[in-house]
Amino acid sequence: MTSDPIERVVLTHLQIPFKEVFRISGGEVAIKDAIVVTLETASAVGLGESSPMAAGFGYSSDTPEGCWEDLAGTIAPSLLGQSVDSREAIAGLAGTWTASRFAIAAAETALWDLLGQARHATIAELLGAPDLRIDLGVESGLAVGLYPSIVELIKTIGAHLEAGYRRVKIKIQPGQDLELVRAVRQHFGEIELMVDANAAYTAADLDLFRELDQYDLLMFEQPMAAADLDGLAALQRAVTTPVCLDETAETLAQTEAAIQRGACRIVNLKIQRVGGLGPALAIHNLCHQHGVACWVGSMPELGIGQAHGIHLATLANCKYPSDLEPSSRWFVDDYTIPLVDLATPGIIEVPTRPGLGYHVDPVKVRRYQVRQQEFTTRTQG
Ligand SMILES: [Mg+2]
Incomplete structure (x- = not known):
């Protein structure tokens, strides 16, 4: 019921255009930024997304650049070697991160994906x-x-x-x-x-x-x-x-x-x-x-x-x-x-496979990525 320890964390910044400019009372945006967090163990892959809008949009002050710094600087390295066995364990880990909530959301949700797969349960x-x-x-x-x-x-x-x-x-x-x-x-x-x-x-x-x-x-x-x-x-x-x-x-x-x-x-x-x-x-x-x-x-x-x-x-x-x-x-x-x-x-529909039930398309990730960084405990071969 405990996930295997996290051996590798990959951060990928993607940019995909909106079909039309998205306008609200606080600003407008044409490109959607997201940072995908991939957590790999010996037996599973956990996925989460940090999804701030580009700087200057009206929802919040969180930006892709700031979230990248939080994820690469502190959150990703802190996840190596960790495993989770409960919602409380996820909350305990997330509670150690001083970072933008948009950055924390990506890593926290990826841990739920790992926990679901370890427990053979959907996130729902x-x-x-x-x-x-x-x-x-x-x-x-x-x-x-x-x-x-x-x-x-x-x-x-x-x-x-x-x-x-x-x-x-x-x-x-x-x-x-x-x-x-x-x-x-x-x-x-x-x-x-x-x-x-x-x-x-x-x-x-x-x-x-x-x-x-x-x-x-x-x-x-x-x-x-x-x-x-x-x-x-x-x-x-x-x-x-x-x-x-x-x-x-x-x-x-x-x-x-x-x-x-x-x-x-x-x-x-x-x-x-x-x-x-x-x-x-x-x-x-x-x-x-x-x-x-x-x-x-x-x-x-x-x-x-x-x-x-x-x-x-x-x-x-x-x-x-x-x-x-x-x-x-x-x-x-x-x-x-x-x-x-x-x-x-x-x-x-709600996916029925354990964990999140959605995967990443590697071809699409290569097409839209603007930056990628990995952290690992594995010895490079
Ligand atoms: Mg609203």
Whole structure:
């Protein structure tokens, strides 16, 4: 039940272009960066992905360069010779790393992959997901960015909806909000619809959200700044639409403080933002205790990052469709076998092989890699 010791760690920085520029209230990005962490033992390979956006994008201050430094400088060397036999052992190891949570997430999730293979269990099973949820698969939601015009926004949503996505999430920012929601409602009728503001509003904007409250939206995602718990709580008191945390929910303590203040009714779980599956599970369980529903968000990540999200999204309290989408939705290509895809309209299947259940395509990795470094205890032959 204990994994074999880690003999080799490989870090690979990949860059794969987005199909179209991804725009939110805080910036835009055209190339997706990811650092793949590969942990090799005598009997298994564990995979994780660090998936920060390029510098200057609005989600967080974590960058590919910073995560590479954390992984190559401290995390990768510290993993050589280690083995894991429990979730607690993974948490113990991850707790020794002083690093970006996006960097920690890659190594931490790769350890879950190793643990699952050692225990002959999927990551969803290790997390404690109900069998029925695993069998049903994960509901995929369509997320779209900001567009220069409403016509382009409507066209983009229309082009994707036939894939059967279980809800639509649009981005808003001051000046591009009420009009967008009104137009999407008018055009698509009673679809499940939500908005994500990426922290672009303040408590001075309550009237705008009172108007948006009439459009029967699933939730307002991160309407205000991450630390503005008073503003979020004031908004939640003023509207019936649930407020959902994203950027605020960085740690268990911050999420708990927000729940205590009445600042949300829903929390978006992001493996990258919180530093791995263990911290995401802890936040999920806290929310469950407080009657706050969850769902799984994404950066979006490339294949291995999304695959870990698929397992997370099977947890009992994940009650809304996720931001997990097929590889071909965002990217010109992806590096996993299989590619992330919908098995039936709007549904992503949960892999049944032990561990993560996704592999890396070596041809794709060679094609898109910009940098690679390995660390090993094996004697070079
Ligand atoms: Mg968000």
